[in-house]
Amino acid sequence: MDWQSIGEELSRTKPAEWRHSMRLGILAALLAIVAGIAYWTVVRQREQARWVTGYQEASDSYERMHYADAEAQLRMLLPEANKPDNHRSALTMNLLALVYHAEGRRKEAEPLFEKAIHIFEKEGSTSLMDLAKACNNEGEFIWKRTGAGSRTEITAGSGHFPERACGCWCGTRQRIAEFGVGA
Numbered sequence: 783m784d785w786q787s788i789g790e791e792l793s794r795t796k797p798a799e800w801r802h803s804m805r806l807g808i809l810a811a812l813l814a815i816v817a818g819i820a821y822w823t824v825v826r827q828r829e830q831a832r833w834v835t836g837y838q839e840a841s842d843s844y845e846r847m848h849y850a851d852a853e854a855q856l857r858m859l860l861p862e863a864n865k866p867d868n869h870r871s872a873l874t875m876n877l878l879a880l881v882y883h884a885e886g887r888r889k890e891a892e893p894l895f896e897k898a899i900h901i902f903e904k905e906g907s908t909s910l911m912d913l914a915k916a917c918n919n920e921g922e923f924i925w926k927r928t929g930a931g932s933r934t935e936i937t938a939g940s941g942h943f944p945e946r947a948c949g950c951w952c953g954t955r956q957r958i959a960e961f962g963v964g965a
Contacts, residue, residue, distance in 0.1 A: 833859060833870055837877070844881055852881045869912075872901035876916045883923050895920035 840855035856878040860871065879894035895916060902913035 837870075837873065840877060844877060844884070847884070849881050849885050853878065853885075856881065869901070869905060872898040872916070873912065875901075876912075876919060879923075880919055883919075883926075888923070891923060892920075895923060 836855055836859045840852045840859065843849075843852035843855060856874055859874050860878070875894040876898040879891040879898065882888070882891035882894065898916045899913065899920060902916055
């Protein structure tokens with residue numbers, strides 16, 4: 783069929799029938815769009831619920847000091863959450879870094895702390911609590927690694943604590959204040 787024959791066929795149909803057919807076509811298209819949006823929403827909600835459940839299970843395993851279980855659960859979550867600069871990936875990396883730290887795998891833990899902090903900083907004020915937790919975790923990690931004295935010495939600038947750790951741990955309040963929220 784060519785355009786001319788389509789035009790001739792439309793001119794032969796009654797205008798009322800043609801308008802009715804157009805309305806049905808538009809209605810069908812709108813229903814298809816609504817169904818697609820509804821399906822996408824359900825899929826996203828299920829994905830979010832699955833991640834939250836997995837993260838809670840990993841966190842519980844970590845709290846019970848079942849580090850091998852926590853690591854396995856978090857590794858299963860990483861591919862799903864490992865989209866660049868994703869909040870879920872930052873949370874997962876932060877908890878995985880804690881697991882590595884508890885297992886004595888400090889070289890593997892430190893880059894994960896750094897990546898999580900970087901993501902939380904990029905997100906700005908929406909991630910202040912998570913940023914504070916990640917900074918505290920990294921600061922604690924570095925504090926234990928260096929064998930520094932008390933935390934009072936650290937904040938007083940005793941020189942026994944690397945500037946990087948003090949900047950992370952002690953500077954958490956400053957970082958939060960930079961986002962316009964009182965510390």
